[in-house]
Amino acid sequence: MNLRAEAVIIGGGVIGTSIAWHLARAGVRDVVLVERDELAAGSTSRAAGGVRAQFSDELNIRLGARSLEAFGRFEEEVGQDIGLHRVGYLFLLSTPGQVASFEAGVRLQNSLGVPSRLLAPEEARRLSPLIRTDGLLAAAYSPDDGHCTPEAVVHGYARAARAHGARILRHTEATGIELRGDTITAVSTTLGRIETGTVVCAAGAWSRAVGAMVGLDLPVRPLRRQIAVTGPVPGLPAALPMTIDFTTSLYFHREGPGLLLGMSDPDERPGFATDSHDRWIPRLTEAMQQRAPALLELPRTGGWAGLYENTPDHNALIGEATSVSRFLYATGFSGHGFLQGPAVGEVIRDLYLGRVPFLDISPLSAGRFTAGAPRPEANLV
Ligand SMILES: NCCCC(=O)O
CATH class of the missing domain: 3.30.9.10 (D-Amino Acid Oxidase, subunit A, domain 2)
Structure with a gap:
């Protein structure tokens, strides 16, 4: 199989499917998501399902609060009941x-x-x-905090992303990323090659190996x-x-x-x-x-x-690589990824489109560790 995509997302959990939906809904054509197992099979289906904005770090509060709003309108907007309980x-x-x-x-x-x-x-x-x-x-x-059903969120996003034209390839493992100089040209997968200029790493606990495909250290x-x-x-x-x-x-x-x-x-x-x-x-x-x-x-x-x-400071890695053109990443959530999924999808959509996201996410770039600017969160569970 040979495919062509504007963007390839690696990882079919809440982060990957949220990104797929946000991109496809924004009109990005030929979004392809590859997941080596079933959707949500990595960490999302194992999550406790808690959703909250009670954090110590302003970025986490804002990502959590934005996501709570999105979970609140999920059924209307994405078309899926997610069993949301706003119980605090x-x-x-x-x-x-x-x-x-x-x-x-x-x-x-x-x-x-x-x-x-x-x-x-x-x-x-x-x-x-x-x-x-x-x-x-x-x-x-x-x-305003509470809990909901992680698998329902993933399947809701995936179904709605497909309805907007995204392709979701299950049982398809990304095995390499082809580069010409510092430019991405394709993703190799167990199902064949996907020509693309953009990769988004949403591979959760397995992200370090994906980063290594382009020589980027994602410390997960x-x-x-x-x-x-x-x-x-x-x-x-x-x-x-x-x-x-x-x-x-x-x-x-x-x-x-x-x-x-x-x-x-x-x-x-x-x-x-x-x-x-x-x-x-x-x-x-x-x-x-x-x-x-x-x-x-x-x-x-x-x-x-x-x-x-x-990650070393138990906060997410969200951003775009500086060493490789158009390699974006959203990973390393250290236990609070499910609850930030909706807002992170929005942020990655905006980084992809060159728009200004609703918050400045640059302090969560992977480069913060080499720059000596870790960002610890106090309210960890
Ligand atoms: N990480 C498990 C509990 C959910 C939370 O961090 O809020």
């Missing part, structure tokens, strides 16, 4: 340092139109009755994260917020009649393994005992593992 995010804070950091975050978020606020521990427990308040100093809450390291789901929880409030114990990183939100829960595991080492294991259970149990002992009573009925695509 509740960060539980147990140290004076955490409270000071979230106070500053709330001030910045409010200045950008995000309606977050600090709550007393008892108010937090009224919203999220499974928690215990011992040792809790405060909580940060924003009612994969790290396994596990999620568990529980059986039904009687009396669970319909509007239970995504609840996060910031000290232990234990989080949970409603998943049908039960809960979806997860936490970080400091013993996990970088790598591409995505099998589930029980080695995180002692830490999970300890975190539950500390902050939500009611969770210990719940039967765990399933779970899975996926990959975070971590």
Whole structure:
């Protein structure tokens, strides 16, 4: 097969399909997305589905808030029900340092139109009755945040992108990028060659290999994260917020009649393994005992593992290569990629078209590390 495309997107998760839809809808002809597996099969389908604007970094607040707006109109605009629950995010804070950091975050978020606020521990427990308040100093809450279904977002974007003329090639792996000097001329794939002058890397945890095809270092390291789901929880409030114990990183939100829960595991080492294991259970149990002992009573009925695509400062890499003409990238989201997908698609569309995006994304370029300008985010889960 020989194809010609104006732009080839590598990666069929939320970032790639959002970019495909934004480009095709803007009238870019012959957009081709290649995904080596099924759509969403990489990390998106393994995500917890949380959507939020509660961050410490202005860029993340604005990307999160813009995406919340897009998730809110997704069904009308993209034509897909994404199971959006605007139930809020509740960060539980147990140290004076955490409270000071979230106070500053709330001030910045409010200045950008995000309606977050600090709550007393008892108010937090009224919203999220499974928690215990011992040792809790405060909580940060924003009612506009929530959660939705990652696969539905991907399939919605993909279907709508196709309707605007994009081609989505599943089970098609990008194996190389051909260059003439510093100009891209084609992408080689397992299905054949696609002539193009533009490549967008949206390959998530696998992005380093894609960057290497054009000699660009995209410092992305994969790290396994596990999620568990529980059986039904009687009396669970319909509007239970995504609840996060910031000290232990234990989080949970409603998943049908039960809960979806997860936490970080400091013993996990970088790598591409995505099998589930029980080695995180002692830490999970300890975190539950500390902050939500009611969770210990719940039967765990399933779970899975996926990959975070971590960068050295745990913030995204978004931009265009300077060493190669027309190689754009949107990757390294370090656990908050799903929730930024809509806004990132918009930003990449504008970079591609030479328009000024709704925010200056240049501080997230991959070059920030060599320039000695990392950009750490404090509100990481
Ligand atoms: N990363 C898992 C929880 C979602 C979030 O970061 O908000």
